Amino acid sequence: MAETLKDRLVREIALTGPMTVADYVTRCLHDPRGGYYATRPALGEGGDFITAPLVSQMFGELIGLWAIEVWSRLGAPERVRLVEVGPGDGTLMSDVLRAARLVPGFLEAVDLILIEPSAPLRAEQARRLADADVHPRWLSALHQIETDAPIILIANEVLDCLPARQFIKTEGGWAERRIGVTDDHDLTFGLTAISGGFERPEYDVEPGQIVEISEQQAAFARDLAVLVKAASGAALLIDYGRSRPGAGDTLQALRRHRKVDPLTTPGEADLTQWADYPTVLEAAVRTGADVTGCVSQGAFLRALGIEARAQKLIQARPDAAPIIQRQLDRLTAPDQMGELFKAAAIFSPRALALPGF
Template sequence: MASRLFLRSALSLRRASRCASSSSSSSFRFVSSSGFCSSSGTPGFHPLPVSDAAVGIEQPAPESSLVVDRSGLFNTPEHSHGPGPSEETPMAKHLKALIRFRGGPITVAEYMEEVLTNPNAGFYMNRDVFGTHGDFVTSPDISQMFGEMVGVWSMCLWHQMGQPEAVNIIELGPGRGTLMADLLRGTAKFKDFSQTLSVHLVECSPALRKIQHETLKCVYKGGAEEKPTADGQNSEVVDDRISQISGVPVAWHFDLDQVPRGVPTIIIAHEFYDALPIHQFQKSPRGWCEKLVDVAEDDCQGLRFVLSPGPTAASKLFLTRRMKWASLQEKAEIEHVEVCPQAMKVTADIAKRVGGDGGGALIVDYGDSKIVSDSLQAIKKHEFVHVLDSPGNADLSAYVDFAALKHVVEDAAVGAAVYGPITQSQFLGALGINFRLESLVQNATDEQAEALQLGYWRLVGDGPAPWLDSDDDVNRVPPGMGSRYKALVVVNDKYGAPVGFQ
């Protein structure tokens, strides 16, 4: 409410000054184990075919109504059937070949991993997918204030840590590098903090690494270059690069395990977890079965969803673990469950690192504090498409199961504590984003001020902007993310709750 009143007042003043100066879900048939179609099913059960196989002022806010973030869970569009085989993507061909080679369908997790990170045709691997000219926007693309507030949080945590002389600041899946650039720019004048930092970016995409290098204005220290490893992949930089934004060293890594241990650590994972591969399970008359991806010869992309004939290895291992944490009501009512084993592993690794070395981690994403049911979605050029359409050309993401992440940390008992989740609006508000907006607007042009205010609304608002006049185009301002995105922190248990989570 406070954010609405603040922004309503700010825009009213801005408008007054201007006036004065100018006078679905897809349907599938259930196929019984005998292969005959059945039109009946369990109430609340959405049947699928059964598989026969075994298991300063920098960025303005976006102006287009077509610009969307990844949190909007829409009814899945219908799977395309008409255009013909000419529109088959290279990834679709690869997936069909993989399924045929395996002799049966693949899991949804395997489908996601191939579609997003396959070295040859993966969605993230060879192009820039972020921002208004990409497929979707993230909070750092919307406003510089997001990265600046994360910088404020990092400095506050550093003080709680006892102001160590050396800190590894790690970002998982840094996108275009915008968040880290804004963080470094915003904290550069606080030399006691900024000069302790060594930046480590965990990124597997060569295309995004190049963009991050440019965004952070990096130069090579001593002229060192990346050296290929025996398998042909680029290793982490031997002689770290330096960001000209604040003079900090920067290094790239393929996974968190490559980042050196033994140094207090601040980890940032913004819209990282939602792209990790998930397994999907569905309750059926045969018990909990796993949702799989199989070949469909009558479809332009040649893919369809099927159900396993019975429990799979993944359902026995991952689903059993997740249901152990579920309430009795959830167990009774839930018909679909998504489980992300990689999210659990990464969170356990983070807990061990901050518990042993000191520090903390900030996780910001969209999700729920309960079992996630059926949230997998695809976005292509700021539009939602069917998950199986145009594989390799569309982003895949799913809601984050924050409840499971909390249980992972609590069960690990490695000297780490977990707090949250709280809404993004609460998190940014506690860090003073209102005051930052007020400061930026005072030194901005009318055009810059409006962009800052619209960006502020997208970050902290809830739903459609309430301050638009009747003659305004409501589609020009996408809904606010303030309550749809959540923040969770994992910190060394000696510190107590960090700022915003007390």
């Protein structure tokens, strides 16, 4: 029987000691031989999870109109770099480019860049965008993007893939939650004494509560801030997460749209943790960029005109009215994606006013 990612993780932890939650999630998602995104990403109703672009074309179309309006407010430059980080199966960018046909000058100005580490997803993006008005090029990191033209960047459900370490307050003080190995060679959570490098949260935490700290999310924000400061432009972040500092264990694994134990089958399920918007936006500000407030996805999409767009679709297809209404509710209703998902942007220069905020 072939060695699994779990086999390798068990052996490594037995040799080197308990692994941080952040390191474990990174291995489960990106290990070259067994990581979820490296080997078996499955999006959509028939896969493991669904994202907003797959719920309705309205989402991508409105993001496309948002990008056009930002380009216009930047002065409609002759060259603009349209960047998507983590483009999934390419549906969002396909809808963005279709909406952009309304403004041919924007499409003529676009240099399309996709940042995608997953080889299977790159192949799917290439297939879906093969006949697009603008042909993409793929890069592996933000620092590879040239800064001689303004940037309009989209990152939908990217922050939740950038993991956090977990710390827990005990009666005796703080400890880090790490992943170890049982006598039966299974993975298990345990606590490890903190040796340093931990800044206690400024908000109140009760004993037994978990605090998540994501250096990867903060680093991503700093990289975005450096990019938009150097080139000018804006980076739009949409994700599920917290808009205020707070405690909570948000680690989850999804397989076939159901939550499963994140330790049972490493690499075979999608692992996520909440976006920490306070940390992300603070990191961007400290790097010298400006940021918007953090608003709910429902409020953001309504400000962009999603309700009017839904009515136009219903007028064109009255028979599809119930489906379109369900899609609208899925994206904007408080008890669905409308409140849990948030939107925020990092931008420069300060005078740039961004639509939707």
